[in-house]
Amino acid sequence: MKIVYTDVLVIGGGLAGLRVGIGARRRGHEVTILSLVPPKRSHSAAAQGGMQASLANVIKGQGDNEDVHFEDTVRGSDWGADQQVVRMFVNTAPKAVRELAAWGVPWSRVRKGDRDVIINGQKVTITERDEAHGLVAQRDFGGTKKWRTCYVSDGTGHAMLQTMSDQAIGNAIPVHERVEAIALIHDAGRCYGAVVRDLVTGELKAYVAKATAITSGGAGRLYRVTTNAVICEGIGSALALETGIATLGNMEAVQFHPTAIFPAGILVTEGCRGDGGLLKDVDGHRFMPDYEPEKKELASRDVVSRRMEEHIAKGKAAKNRFGQHLWLDITLLGEKHIRHNLREVYEICQYFMGVDPTKDWIPVRPAQHYTMGGVRTNHTGQSPTLKGLFAAGEAACWDMHGFNRLGGNSVAETVVAGMIVGEYISDFCDKIENDIVIPTRIIHDFLRREQMQIDTLLDGPGTEDAVALRVAMQEIMTAKVGIFRRGEDLAAAVDELQVLLQRSRNIGVKYKSRGANPELVAAYRVRKMLKLALCVSYGALTRTESRGAHFRQDHPRRNDAEWLKRTLAAWKGEADTLPTLAYEALDVGAMELPPGWRGYGAKDYVDHPDTPQRAVVVAALKQKMADAPRFAVQEALMPYTSLLPERYRGRNERIDEPLEAAE
Amino acid sequence: MNSAVVNVVPRNNGANGARRKLAISVLRYNPQDPASVPHMQTYALEEADGMTLFIALNEIREKQDASLQFDFVCRAGICGSCAMVINGRPTLACRTLTKNLPAQITLAPLPYFELIGDLSVNTGKWMRGMSERLEGWLHMVDPDPDLRRIEQRMDPDLADKIYELDRCIECGCCVAGCGTARMREDFVGAVGLNRVARFRLDPRDARTDDDYYDLIGDDDGVFGCMSLLACHDVCPKQLPLATQIAFIRRKMVRAGLT
Numbered sequence: 021m022k023i024v025y026t027d028v029l030v031i032g033g034g035l036a037g038l039r040v041g042i043g044a045r046r047r048g049h050e051v052t053i054l055s056l057v058p059p060k061r062s063h064s065a066a067a068q069g070g071m072q073a074s075l076a077n078v079i080k081g082q083g084d085n086e087d088v089h090f091e092d093t094v095r096g097s098d099w100g101a102d103q104q105v106v107r108m109f110v111n112t113a114p115k116a117v118r119e120l121a122a123w124g125v126p127w128s129r130v131r132k133g134d135r136d137v138i139i140n141g142q143k144v145t146i147t148e149r150d151e152a153h154g155l156v157a158q159r160d161f162g163g164t165k166k167w168r169t170c171y172v173s174d175g176t177g178h179a180m181l182q183t184m185s186d187q188a189i190g191n192a193i194p195v196h197e198r199v200e201a202i203a204l205i206h207d208a209g210r211c212y213g214a215v216v217r218d219l220v221t222g223e224l225k226a227y228v229a230k231a232t233a234i235t236s237g238g239a240g241r242l243y244r245v246t247t248n249a250v251i252c253e254g255i256g257s258a259l260a261l262e263t264g265i266a267t268l269g270n271m272e273a274v275q276f277h278p279t280a281i282f283p284a285g286i287l288v289t290e291g292c293r294g295d296g297g298l299l300k301d302v303d304g305h306r307f308m309p310d311y312e313p314e315k316k317e318l319a320s321r322d323v324v325s326r327r328m329e330e331h332i333a334k335g336k337a338a339k340n341r342f343g344q345h346l347w348l349d350i351t352l353l354g355e356k357h358i359r360h361n362l363r364e365v366y367e368i369c370q371y372f373m374g375v376d377p378t379k380d381w382i383p384v385r386p387a388q389h390y391t392m393g394g395v396r397t398n399h400t401g402q403s404p405t406l407k408g409l410f411a412a413g414e415a416a417c418w419d420m421h422g423f424n425r426l427g428g429n430s431v432a433e434t435v436v437a438g439m440i441v442g443e444y445i446s447d448f449c450d451k452i453e454n455d456i457v458i459p460t461r462i463i464h465d466f467l468r469r470e471q472m473q474i475d476t477l478l479d480g481p482g483t484e485d486a487v488a489l490r491v492a493m494q495e496i497m498t499a500k501v502g503i504f505r506r507g508e509d510l511a512a513a514v515d516e517l518q519v520l521l522q523r524s525r526n527i528g529v530k531y532k533s534r535g536a537n538p539e540l541v542a543a544y545r546v547r548k549m550l551k552l553a554l555c556v557s558y559g560a561l562t563r564t565e566s567r568g569a570h571f572r573q574d575h576p577r578r579n580d581a582e583w584l585k586r587t588l589a590a591w592k593g594e595a596d597t598l599p600t601l602a603y604e605a606l607d608v609g610a611m612e613l614p615p616g617w618r619g620y621g622a623k624d625y626v627d628h629p630d631t632p633q634r635a636v637v638v639a640a641l642k643q644k645m646a647d648a649p650r651f652a653v654q655e656a657l658m659p660y661t662s663l664l665p666e667r668y669r670g671r672n673e674r675i676d677e678p679l680e681a682a683e
Numbered sequence: 684m685n686s687a688v689v690n691v692v693p694r695n696n697g698a699n700g701a702r703r704k705l706a707i708s709v710l711r712y713n714p715q716d717p718a719s720v721p722h723m724q725t726y727a728l729e730e731a732d733g734m735t736l737f738i739a740l741n742e743i744r745e746k747q748d749a750s751l752q753f754d755f756v757c758r759a760g761i762c763g764s765c766a767m768v769i770n771g772r773p774t775l776a777c778r779t780l781t782k783n784l785p786a787q788i789t790l791a792p793l794p795y796f797e798l799i800g801d802l803s804v805n806t807g808k809w810m811r812g813m814s815e816r817l818e819g820w821l822h823m824v825d826p827d828p829d830l831r832r833i834e835q836r837m838d839p840d841l842a843d844k845i846y847e848l849d850r851c852i853e854c855g856c857c858v859a860g861c862g863t864a865r866m867r868e869d870f871v872g873a874v875g876l877n878r879v880a881r882f883r884l885d886p887r888d889a890r891t892d893d894d895y896y897d898l899i900g901d902d903d904g905v906f907g908c909m910s911l912l913a914c915h916d917v918c919p920k921q922l923p924l925a926t927q928i929a930f931i932r933r934k935m936v937r938a939g940l941t
Contacts, residue, residue, distance in 0.1 A: 057754075058807025060853055061762040075834075115830035122828045122835070124821035124887060126845035129837050154836030172846055178761060179849050183821070189811065190820035197807045198799075220799055221715065249757045284733065286759040341732055360843075364761065371760060371778040372735070487745050531749035535715040536800050539749040670831045679831060 021464055022225040026052035027449050029213050029229035031201045031256050033059030035177070035434035036413025036441075037235030038184045038193075043442015045191045049449050052227065053195045054216060056251050059185045063237050063249040064434060067177025068364050069291035070159060070169035071435070072428035073113035076674045077130050077155040079148055084158075084166035085677065086110040087650055091613055093426060096163045096320050098568035098578060099606070099615040100270065100392075100422025100586070105399050107612070107660040109420050109429075109436050114672040116435040117156060117170050124183045127156040128171050128361075138296025138352055140316065141306065151675055160294040161427045163320035163620070169428040174289050174364045177431050184435075202544060204232065204259050204409065205458075205466045211266075211409040212458050214259070215470045219541065222534040224471055226463045230449045230456055233401070233410040233441065234260055238391035242553045243502075244494035246388035247280050247287040256415045258548035260395040261555070261599075266406040267588040269396035269417030269604075271552065272559035275425055275569045276503050277389030278324040282345035284372055285387045288365045290427040293317040295361065297350035299328065300381065301336040304347075312620050319620035322424040322569040325386035329503050332385075340383060347381035354378075386503060390414065390430060392421045392569065393556075396588055399663050401441030402448070408456075410445050412437040419586060423568025443665035474534075477543045482528030486543035489520050489527070493546070493553050496520075501557045507574050510561035517557055518597040521550040555589040555599045562601055563587065566622075580615050580628035584608065608634050612658035703730040703786050707739060709751065710791040713800040723789075724748075736776035736790075737765065740802075752801035760919070763852030766793055766859070767802045773856040775919045776802075793859040806855040813871055817898050819878045824889045835887070848881035848927065850920045857914035857924065869903040873914035873924045876905055880927040883934070892938035895931075900939050905932045 028044040030037045033055030041051040055062070076084040089110040094101055121127055132153035134145050139160075161169040172179040188195065201214040205226060213228040239254025240246035260266040278299070279288045293299070298306045299317055311327040312319045319327075328346055331337070337344035350358060350365070355378040358366055362377075369375040369382055395403060395411035397418045403409040411418075413434040420433060448454055476482070500513035524547045531539045565579035566572050584606050589599040608614060608630040615631050617623050638657060645653045651671070655661070661669055673679040705728055712721040726743045737758045744751045753776070756764040760778040767776050768791040770784060781788070796804035813819065828835075857873035864870045879895055882888045899905045908928055915925040 057756050057762075057764060058810065058853075060810070061756045061764045061807070063757065063762075065762050065852075066757050066759065118828070118830050118832070118834045122823060122825065122887065124882075124885065126842045126849055126885075127837075128846075129839040129842045131839040154838060156834055157839075172849075173843075175846070175850060178852070179846060182849055182851075186814065186820035189814050190818070195811070198805075249762070251756055368759060368778075371780075372733075533716070533750065536713070536752055536803075537750075538744060538752070668830075673831055673833045675833070 024227045026050050026229050029227050029232045031234050032236035033195050034062035034064040035184055036438045038188045039435050039438020040233050040412055040442045041193050042191055044446050045193050047446035051193050054199050055195055055197050058197050059195050063252050064181045065178045067431045068174040068289035070171030070176045070428050071432040072168045073117040073170055074168055075114055077152045078158045078167050079146055080167035081158045084168055088165050092164045094613045095618040096424050096426040097422025102419045103611050104660045105418050105420045108664050112436045112668050113432050123187050125179050130155050130157045161290055162318045163426045174291055174362050203470050204263050206263050207462050210407045215466050220536050226467055231408050231445045234395055234415050235413050236415045238414040239552050240388050242497050243388035244498040245285050247277055253545055254552045255548055257394050258552050261591045264592055266403045266409055267396045267590045268555055269393055269586050271393035271555040271589055272570050273392035273423045275390035276325040276386040278386050279348050279384040280387035282383040282385040283342040286368055292350050296353055297348055300347040300349050302338040307331050315620045320424055323621040325503055345383040345385045348384045349381045350377050390425055392425055393417050400444035410441055412441040423570055477529045478532055482526045484523045484527045486527050486546050489524050490546045493520055505560055505572050513557045514561055517554050521597050524550055559587045578625035581626045584628050705730050705786050707788045711801050730781055734781045736779045752803040754803045763854035766854040766856050773859040773917050793855050795858055795864050810853045813875045817875050822889045845885050851877055856917045860913035860917045862911040863907045863909055867907050870907050871904055876928050880931050892934055896935055896938040900935050905935050
């Protein structure tokens with residue numbers, strides 16, 4: 021029996037995992053990071069457009085601050101987010117950009133003086149301030165009141181991941197590559213690490229740790245059409261679910277990105293629209309202003325994706341040999357801008373479609389893009405039910421995105437959550453009472469159980485084909501649990517997925533190698549993925565309202581009276597074919613921003629009974645404190661500072677908000 | 684140079700004729716299996732519209748041969764996982780359209796790197812080793828900046844120049860195409876020299892040319908390069924490797940002489 025000991029075991033080597041690891045390492049803990057792939061190949065690298073942080077350096081960002089970022093994020097979430105967590109996030113995001121600036125990210129910088137930009141289809145000249153020259157620049161993104169998205173050309177995630185991974189190497193943090201956690205080791209409500217399979221040799225080892233962090237990203241590959249990398253199969257979240265003790269939050273909240281190239285599903289960044297690109301239909305008509313006069317192409321992603329599908333359903337799609345799509349027109353941005361600020365887009369169009377986006381329109385259609393749900397944690401990143409298990413980034417639901425994430429808030433979350441959870445996981449490990457005492461018998465039992473499952477897949481009597489099951493699942497999810505959802509489709513999806521799950525218990529792997537064996541990997545993963553798919557589809561079936569990215573045609577209104585609550589999915593028994601759902605109410609009485617209209621999308625919703633009362637209290641307090649500094653008003657409405665690790669408390673300096681004056 | 688842009692006439696796809704039959708020959712070998720010997724294996728499959736080698740290889744694995752090993756992650760030309768030798772040239776498989784290749788396609792793993800199996804090589808391990816050797820992280824002038832304060836300024840053009848070199852995806856094509864790497868096992872490759880050039884350009888890095896000389900001022904570093912410059916020709920991100928290596932060599936000569 022091989023056992024590896026470490027203080028902090030991090031499952032996933034993308035931005036969130038690396039940042040958690042660096043945080044814990046700097047606090048003196050031994051860290052081991054597990055990664056399916058070399059960390060610089062993680063899906064974080066695919067984030068193109070940028071990272072939201074209210075630095076307010078560019079002129080179009082002037083007046084931006086934590087309050088504005090907070091409101092945009094809560095509206096974006098359709099009031100599904102935990103507002104205290106959003107506050108923690110927006111206050112830490114500027115520090116995260118500044119930390120990364122110090123660590124080496126070559127953020128695009130402000131250049132003083134005049135420049136031409138495209139706003140609402142028109143060329144406009146704006147003048148950047150002298151005092152902003154050389155500071156980190158921001159661009160426009162969907163669902164934001166100010167230009168807030170910091171960027172590195174359109175390779176933001178790539179540049180961030182390079183720097184983060186470099187710093188992890190500089191901190192001598194070992195990353196075990198090409199290994200995969202296949203089960204969490206736990207006993208009596210305490211997590212002790214994971215059983216880990218070497219993807220090259222097939223060997224199983226136990227990694228035992230005081231604290232285990234799941235930072236393995238999203239579950240896009242539950243769907244056939246997704247922008248996600250092939251490794252984004254949600255396995256980390258599934259490991260937590262399979263403990264039967266940890267829960268997953270809001271798995272039905274799945275984001276579809278408006279501009280995936282059609283049909284390959286490869287992302288072209290929201291920065292295309294943020295920088296002035298337009299969506300057009302078969303007639304070359306710019307249709308978004310017809311639906312969303314306020315925000316047009318730059319409403320939140322859930323809204324834009326729905327409007328696009330709605331427009332396609334009206335017969336306004338263009339067609340190519342693969343099917344129906346719409347157009348993204350960025351030609352008006354000019355060749356210099358595209359080849360400089362949108363060069364990944366340029367390369368993708370050129371290599372995958374032979375399209376020159378400086379001259380031609382890009383065929384696009386919405387595709388699965390982001391998993392808002394994930395391992396339910398508190399604000400420290402720890403599971404409230406399984407001690408010693410932490411999660412951060414897309415794999416987590418702590419919960420700052422609610423039912424829709426804003427563009428630019430995901431890479432921001434990975435780093436911010438990494439900073440915060442890295443501190444809290446260190447606090448956890450510092451405490452003597454959190455030292456672990458675990459009999460090797462328990463570790464051995466988990467190892468043996470997992471080895472037996474693999475042996476059965478290879479040598480057992482099973483006859484089902486793992487890849488066929490995965491394809492069937494992906495088809496069901498794309499066809500029936502997509503952008504527009506209906507009760508009958510969802511019920512059918514739940515039934516069909518349950519059948520697939522039962523069949524998956526009878527998989528026989530035809531290629532018998534115990535070492536590198538992609539068919540074997542597909543076999544044990546598809547069982548986990550089907551459980552996640554059932555959390556998504558059953559959660560969507562049960563939630564009889566529309567909120568954010570979860571849109572029910574048979575229940576088109578947001579219903580705060582009944583559904584202002586978070587779905588918690590648990591997998592109680594290994595023989596179960598459905599998750600056990602429970603709900604956690606959001607407390608309107610504690611909200612800084614009481615529920616209302618988002619400022620885009622449908623205006624029609626059912627109020628929570630506590631909303632009018634809370635709205636009156638908030639309005640009265642704001643009026644009473646009309647002359648008070650904004651920090652005092654915020655503190656009075658919803659205190660949160662004590663929730664932040666001490667290291668990351670404190671205000672953020674801006675050109676128009678010097679630190680001395682702010683304090 | 685730097686002309687790797689796709690510019691090929693589409694052949695026989697779509698409306699006017701039968702789909703092409705592709706013959707994809709793969710250099711197979713599984714070092715984990717004592718019975719395995721290196722050999723070529725050819726798979727036949729029908730070309731589809733918009734088919735990339737990502738699509739073709741997955742189809743082969745799902746329908747013909749579950750044992751075939753290869754690596755893809757982003758399948759969008761961003762992550763650098765899928766570099767392999769395609770008809771003799773190292774490049775990214777995910778963004779290679781089959782319609783731009785003849786019907787006979789020969790695939791081999793990147794040379795030089797440790798072979799995991801078939802088309803899968805351990806670039807990750809090599810890149811980490813290179814990075815440790817070259818101390819390939821920013822050595823901060825101020826290791827504990829006050830994060831509440833406005834960030835340090837940087838000239839916008841300089842930020843762009845640094846990003847230009849930071850676009851490297853560590854795919855390994857430059858090393859696979861390198862003549863020096865064939866002869867010198869410990870050569871840091873264009874990828875390594877480009878890393879040094881990137882940090883050298885960055886005023887946030889505290890190191891001097893003397894420090895860099897200690898890292899690359901020998902035949903396993905910048906003086907090992909014979910200027911064959913295949914690295915520059917095959918770089919899928921069109922990094923300016925020829926210029927950077929020449930520039931760094933000049934700077935290191937000066938550092939070595941003073």
